[in-house]
Amino acid sequence: MPEAPHTAASSPLARAVGRRSLLVGSLALGAAGALTVPAAAAPARPGRRLPGDPFTLGVASGDPDHDGFVLWTRLAVDPHAAGGLGGMPSRTFRVEWQVAADDRFRRIVRHGVAQARPQSAHSVHVELSGLPAGREYWYRFRVDGHVSPAGRTRTAPHPFSFGEPLTMGFVSCSQFEHGYFTSYRRLAEDEPDLILHLGDYQYEYKKGDYTIPGGNPRDHEGPETVSLADYRHRYAQYRSDPDLRAAHAAAPWLVVFDDHEVENNWAGTVPEEGSDTPSTAAFLKRRAAAFQAYYENMPLRRTSLPHGPGMQLYRRIRWGRLANFHMLDTRQFRDDQACGDGYKNCAAADDPSRTITGGVQEKWLIEGFRRSAARWDILGQQVFFGQRDRDAGPLKVTSMDAWDGYTASRERITRGWVDARVRNAVVLTGDVHAHWAGDLELDYDDPSARPVGSELVCSSVTTGGDGADGDGTHPWFKHNPALKFYSNQRGYVLTRIDRAQMKADFKTVPTVRTPGAAASTKATYVIEDRVPGLHQTYLRPYTKPGTLTATPDLDRQTVEAETAP
Structure with missing residues (x-):
């Protein structure tokens, strides 16, 4: 022919x-x-x-x-x-x-x-x-x-084989308007075996609705995404980006959505405006359109084919005996955010009946821990898992959109892997537009608590704009001792996983306002087999003068920024 x-x-x-x-x-x-x-x-x-x-x-x-x-x-x-x-x-x-x-x-x-x-x-x-x-x-x-x-x-290794060491990268939060997708290109050049995308693959806003200081380097086309045609058009705009196409062609992906694939901060059947509005029926129609477009644009199996406003997204991928990847859905089955969302001191966050996963998914996950024979059990999920209290005083002020707003749900799942004697538990997270790393504990208010797992959080690909370099610390560290590392530059995390350890390189780019920036490693952390907790092995010196700059909050709700105390 x-x-x-x-x-x-x-x-x-x-x-x-x-x-x-x-x-x-x-x-x-x-x-x-x-x-x-x-x-x-x-x-x-x-x-x-x-x-x-x-x-x-x-x-x-x-x-x-x-x-x-x-x-x-x-x-x-x-x-x-x-x-x-x-x-x-x-x-x-x-x-x-x-x-x-x-x-x-x-x-x-x-x-x-x-x-x-x-x-x-x-x-x-x-x-x-x-x-x-x-x-x-x-x-x-x-x-x-x-x-x-x-x-x-x-293909993954045989179920009874460890296979070769696994090079895996993970990313999240790629707001087309806020910059160029350089991190996708650099991740592709690292030739990973596997890439995880942890949500906010695309954003729903129309031009001018979500801007960064200095103006957006490029613009969305069309209205805010509501209809199926809107979502299809928006995905086509994103996927026409050559850096994103390079990352997709470089390795197989595991994907989960967060909120912006539908709309900001949605929760279950509740739209952003809240449950006391007459828009729930319209939101479910919008959710069905968003899920359909998501499936059409992602390399997912037919088991994830949407049925109206419902979609089976949580699933388990086994990488031989080396790792289980438990890919979670923390949006579709969660209770509405407590206390009106945002950062709050909120007693309802500790209500034992509240869930971020829904009961069926929680049971599935804990049963997966019990049956696991993997060296590493890795949760690929969307929002911050460990505690981040932004108040240095007696109050506890945390994000109602993260696991801090569902503390009983977090404790049940953490205890689930502890009781199952999971060998190494690692949570991978997106959403917050900055690199973080920390230890995971059963009781974050107990000064003598020992780590029972680790959390690695990737920065955004672009969302929030350039950010700024820093010394790897954050003011919240003083009253959140489980937190170990922070960087406010854009980038991704590249890991190497073998039988003895999981090594994580926190990669950053100096700018996303123009394409083609080089990536460098800001910090490297190691998790050793059967030794819960993070060990820093490298931190690139901070040489620029000045202080960290705040970028727009991930939820566009208040002036409080992820990057400022």
């Missing part, structure tokens, strides 16, 4: 990342003519040919198992077209897919055809199984003579 012109120079991803050429160009497409399927399955091409490249949103993979993974793409000849369907004709396209054991696609191990339907915004989800465990693969798609960029993915 003749191919449309497609060269390394013409592909924005071909210039992305270095060795392995995760992404296309002459290596991945040198064998483009070999991307075929048996004649009986050759895709029909009714109607006119597509007017341009339909792979402008890139490719992705996710939810790896020991024998397979999910492959994803979404067709869009014009990501910015009104209506949210990427300028695609309103008909079904048969999309060829191909998986290879090498980046030149000389050793094809699987191929087939998937349907890209207008009802699902021409998204494609291919679930593969039956592949050898612990292997690296490359994949690509073709439709109507156009060949996609290539992506790199892998």
Whole structure:
């Protein structure tokens, strides 16, 4: 079959990342003519040919198992077209897919055809199984003579094997308007085996609604996202970013949403405005639209296909005997935030009946602890888990949107892993637009309490703007001794996990106002096997004069900032 012109120079991803050429160009497409399927399955091409490249949103993979993974793409000849369907004709396209054991696609191990339907915004989800465990693969798609960029993915180790050490990065909070997605690009260049996105992949606001000091470097298109067309259009704008596409093509992803994939600070069936408004029915309609668009744009298995305003997102991914990843949903089943949300001294936060996970998910998680034989049990979740009291006096003033607003729920889950004798418990967190690290305890008010786990919190990719460098401390440390590290620059966390330890490098970039900044390691922490708690092994010196600057609060509710006491 003749191919449309497609060269390394013409592909924005071909210039992305270095060795392995995760992404296309002459290596991945040198064998483009070999991307075929048996004649009986050759895709029909009714109607006119597509007017341009339909792979402008890139490719992705996710939810790896020991024998397979999910492959994803979404067709869009014009990501910015009104209506949210990427300028695609309103008909079904048969999309060829191909998986290879090498980046030149000389050793094809699987191929087939998937349907890209207008009802699902021409998204494609291919679930593969039956592949050898612990292997690296490359994949690509073709439709109507156009060949996609290539992506790199892998299967997890065999359930009875530790496999090789795991390089895993995690990110959160990528507000398109607040800067360039440099951290995605730098994470892709680190060639991780696995990437976790812990929420706020996209933001719902219209242009001008969420601005940072000095003005936003770029703008959202369209209105605040409410309808399915709105959400589809917004995801297309985000996924047209070349740095984000590079990160998706670099490794399989595990994703969970937080609030901004729907709207700010939603809780269960309660919209941001609160339960005493007449907008709950409208909110559930909005939630259904948001969930549908989220699924269409993420490499998720069909078990996560939404049903109206409901979606099965919490799940467990086993990385051999090395790690269990318990991916949580702390939005869909939570009680409404107590005391009107925000930072409060709130007795209702300690109500034992309140939950941030819902009873079914909590039971599922604790049962997972009991059955675990993994070296590391890792919770991938959205909001700050450990206690952060912002008041140095006798009052306890904490965030009602985080686990501090659901203390009994936090204690039940913490005690669940302690009672199950989980070997190493680590919580990974996003949401707060700054790097944090701390120990986890059963009783944060007991000065003699010993760590029972660790929490690693990644900064935002862009949200809040540049932030500022610092010395790794925060004024809250004085009355929150479990907190160990803080940085107010944007970035991501890169970890290396093996049998003996989990090492976390807190990566930062000096600016997101312009693209292309270099990333550096601000601090490195190590968690040793069977030794709960964090140990700092490196801290980059702070040499800039001045003090930390406050950035807009993550919830846009008050003038109190995450970065100021």
